[in-house]
Amino acid sequence: VRLACLDVPHFSVQSIVRGDPELVDAPLVVTDGNSLVDLSAAAVGLGLHPSMTLPQARAVAPEAKFRPRSLELEAAAAAALGDVGAAFSPRVELAGPGHIFVDVGGLGRLWPSELELARAMATMAERLGLTVRVGVAHDKVTSRIAAVVADEPVIVAYSPAFLAPLPIEALFAAVDADAELVATLRRWGVRRIGELATLPSGGVALRLGAGGARLAQIARGEAQDALVPRPEPLVFEEGLELEWPVEDLTALVFVLRRLVENLVARLTCRGLSANGLLLQLKLDRGRVDPTARAGAGTDVRSVSVAAPTRHVPTLVELARLALERTPPPAPVTALSLQLTSARARPAQLGFFEPAGPSPDKLATTLARLAALVGEDRVGSPQLPDSHLNTFIVEKFEPTPAAKVEAEARALALHALRPPSNAEVQLDRGRPRYLTAEGIAGQVLAAAGPYRVRDGWWQSPIAREYYDMELSDGAVYRVFQDSQGWFVEGWYE
Amino acid sequence: VAASAARIAEVLAGLRARTARLQELPAGRVVPFGLGPVDEALGGGLPRGRVVEAYGPRGSGRLSLALMLLRSAQAQGELVAIVDVADAFDPRGACLDLARLLWVRPKNMADGLLAIDRVLDAGGFGAAVLYLGQAWMREGAGLRLQRRAEQAKCALLVVGQRAQLGSFSAASLELKRARPSWSGGGLQPLLLDGAFTCVEVVRNKLGPPGDSQSLAFSR
Numbered sequence: 001v002r003l004a005c006l007d008v009p010h011f012s013v014q015s016i017v018r019g020d021p022e023l024v025d026a027p028l029v030v031t032d033g034n035s036l037v038d039l040s041a042a043a044v045g046l047g048l049h050p051s052m053t054l055p056q057a058r059a060v061a062p063e064a065k066f067r068p069r070s071l072e073l074e075a076a077a078a079a080a081l082g083d084v085g086a087a088f089s090p091r092v093e094l095a096g097p098g099h100i101f102v103d104v105g106g107l108g109r110l111w112p113s114e115l116e117l118a119r120a121m122a123t124m125a126e127r128l129g130l131t132v133r134v135g136v137a138h139d140k141v142t143s144r145i146a147a148v149v150a151d152e153p154v155i156v157a158y159s160p161a162f163l164a165p166l167p168i169e170a171l172f173a174a175v176d177a178d179a180e181l182v183a184t185l186r187r188w189g190v191r192r193i194g195e196l197a198t199l200p201s202g203g204v205a206l207r208l209g210a211g212g213a214r215l216a217q218i219a220r221g222e223a224q225d226a227l228v229p230r231p232e233p234l235v236f237e238e239g240l241e242l243e244w245p246v247e248d249l250t251a252l253v254f255v256l257r258r259l260v261e262n263l264v265a266r267l268t269c270r271g272l273s274a275n276g277l278l279l280q281l282k283l284d285r286g287r288v289d290p291t292a293r294a295g296a297g298t299d300v301r302s303v304s305v306a307a308p309t310r311h312v313p314t315l316v317e318l319a320r321l322a323l324e325r326t327p328p329p330a331p332v333t334a335l336s337l338q339l340t341s342a343r344a345r346p347a348q349l350g351f352f353e354p355a356g357p358s359p360d361k362l363a364t365t366l367a368r369l370a371a372l373v374g375e376d377r378v379g380s381p382q383l384p385d386s387h388l389n390t391f392i393v394e395k396f397e398p399t400p401a402a403k404v405e406a407e408a409r410a411l412a413l414h415a416l417r418p419p420s421n422a423e424v425q426l427d428r429g430r431p432r433y434l435t436a437e438g439i440a441g442q443v444l445a446a447a448g449p450y451r452v453r454d455g456w457w458q459s460p461i462a463r464e465y466y467d468m469e470l471s472d473g474a475v476y477r478v479f480q481d482s483q484g485w486f487v488e489g490w491y492e
Numbered sequence: 493v494a495a496s497a498a499r500i501a502e503v504l505a506g507l508r509a510r511t512a513r514l515q516e517l518p519a520g521r522v523v524p525f526g527l528g529p530v531d532e533a534l535g536g537g538l539p540r541g542r543v544v545e546a547y548g549p550r551g552s553g554r555l556s557l558a559l560m561l562l563r564s565a566q567a568q569g570e571l572v573a574i575v576d577v578a579d580a581f582d583p584r585g586a587c588l589d590l591a592r593l594l595w596v597r598p599k600n601m602a603d604g605l606l607a608i609d610r611v612l613d614a615g616g617f618g619a620a621v622l623y624l625g626q627a628w629m630r631e632g633a634g635l636r637l638q639r640r641a642e643q644a645k646c647a648l649l650v651v652g653q654r655a656q657l658g659s660f661s662a663a664s665l666e667l668k669r670a671r672p673s674w675s676g677g678g679l680q681p682l683l684l685d686g687a688f689t690c691v692e693v694v695r696n697k698l699g700p701p702g703d704s705q706s707l708a709f710s711r
Contacts, residue, residue: 352569354569354618357614369610374599378596379594382590410587411710413582415579447676447681467684492550492554492556
């Protein structure tokens with residue numbers, strides 16, 4: 001068994017920086033009520049310490065950035081960390097806030113060495129906005145200690161030899177040991193993990209109980225805690241609380257883009273694409289119309305994507321269009337974005353056929369086109385069983401090539417949508433002069449009428465069609481029904 | 493055994509024919525219109541990676557010519573696209589494999605240019621048609637279309653009422669006013685059979701201009 005531990009130092013700080021990358025080098029202090037939860041390296045450099053209270057910290061370093069702890073951002077960061085693990089192995093355990101275990105056994109065929117694998121994990125996490133430390137060992141606790149002791153990835157081949165020279169505090173930190181137990185071991189003069197390993201196991205258990213026996217077992221490299229893989233996550237959601245209410249759509253879209261980027265990076269880890277967006281906007285309560293319906297403090301909108309895609313500009317564009325169509329009724333104080341995931345459609349290439357666009361690129365193109373012209377105006381046309389000039393547009397999903405008669409020379413119709421109202425002068429029952437928008441001319445020849453009846457079972461349509469050659473040189477398809485005369489188009 | 497051997501020989505002959513067709517498709521291959529002299533003037537058809545424009549008056553058969561190009565590309569197994577700025581393409585009677593046709597109906601010219609840009613950006617479309625109807629492109633669009641078609645290695649036909657691309661098109665095809673063909677008359681009912689038109693290569697960077705071909709479309 002080989003397990004990798006991915007540990008995120010200063011998890012609360014990194015969660016907030018992930019949501020607001022401008023704070024990356026800032027002296028950031030995460031607070032919870034009056035106490036300090038976490039400090040960035042720059043904040044420590046200003047002389048701040050986690051044991052300080054908030055007023056003390058403000059007095060010592062007024063220039064520091066103070067942010068309240070956000071459980072929502074921490075949950076998103078933890079999910080992102082899980083996605084990093086899932087990009088490498090299907091067996092991932094979300095062990096606690098800011099660290100996960102990944103079963104990396106059997107990945108030797110994919111990666112030249114465990115060090116390369118660990119570096120790739122760190123790089124992937126970096127892409128998702130998290131700086132991680134990685135340790136690889138035979139058991140969970142050793143891999144966790146290996147992750148915590150150094151910023152560079154640590155590969156442990158033999159646990160007792162690796163653990164022996166380490167200070168005993170590393171062990172206490174890894175297993176969250178009981179304070180009384182720690183004090184006892186210090187009183188005994190145990191300074192290194194190796195010293196604890198050499199103590200007789202029976203005597204340690206007798207004097208320190210089960211907790212002490214477990215510490216000694218870990219120190220000897222004999223702990224074999226089982227990996228508990230987490231269930232498959234189904235939700236890709238990120239949220240952000242804004243520092244002040246935002247009314248301007250451009251600013252809102254700017255913030256939204258960051259959420260989309262984070263979520264798309266997570267989807268990429270799992271080889272998935274987005275096929276829908278669910279946007280939840282929390283509105284400024286003070287500005288919401290008090291007479292509005294209940295729940296008016298939240299604006300929820302769902303946006304469908306024409307085809308699964310990971311193209312950030314397309315997803316942002318779709319969200320922007322949805323917001324522009326119906327702007328939020330009040331300034332937005334927080335927003336949350338959820339992407340529904342789907343696998344990109346696989347394609348079987350034909351051996352003798354030219355390669356079309358890759359499924360991923362085609363899906364992205366369709367989504368971009370749908371965002372541009374509307375979902376109902378892009379696709380492949382399909383013809384319903386009707387005598388009328390109707391069609392439906394379906395999602396463009398190319399089927400294997402069918403035989404096409406290349407030599408066919410069919411006369412095409414330039415259709416007018418909707419048909420243009422027309423006036424037709426008759427002479428002894430035959431069309432003599434045709435007038436419509438942009439069309440006027442004497443009828444030189446006319447074929448028809450051809451009677452078409454359709455939809456009698458639902459909404460009956462009865463038309464009489466004519467082909468009319470006008471003096472302008474074109475041949476028009478004209479019909480008459482109970483509403484009057486219409487030009488359906490001209491032969492082009 | 494003899495029947496099996498004959499069958500194997502038949503399959504092998506089919507495979508040879510198909511692989512021979514593959515070998516005939518160099519990187520800069522063409523999509524023929526199926527019009528002898530016009531194709532010859534263009535060096536075998538509309539080259540992939542180049543833009544050609546076709547224009548003519550209303551009813552001259554511009555859309556029918558564009559569909560001939562798409563049919564020809566589909567017969568080669570290609571995916572095709574039509575960006576229909578005029579929203580006028582009628583799929584009924586187009587004689588195309590509609591499942592392998594991407595039809596985009598932008599609401600205006602600006603969206604149309606963006607749409608063809610995105611279609612070409614996807615790559616993998618053998619031929620594409622930008623059908624403008626009566627609309628006009630903005631200046632400078634020709635250069636962008638030319639570059640995008642070149643990057644996408646797609647045979648792009650721009651169909652409008654007048655020549656708009658200038659030197660950015662590899663060739664300009666002008667369609668003359670079509671002449672309808674009727675049958676019947678007298679005691680018989682009059683029927684529209686089709687139309688005759690004439691395509692002339694008025695500008696050509698791919699060969700000598702001036703070739704023309706009369707063309708009959710049938711209903």
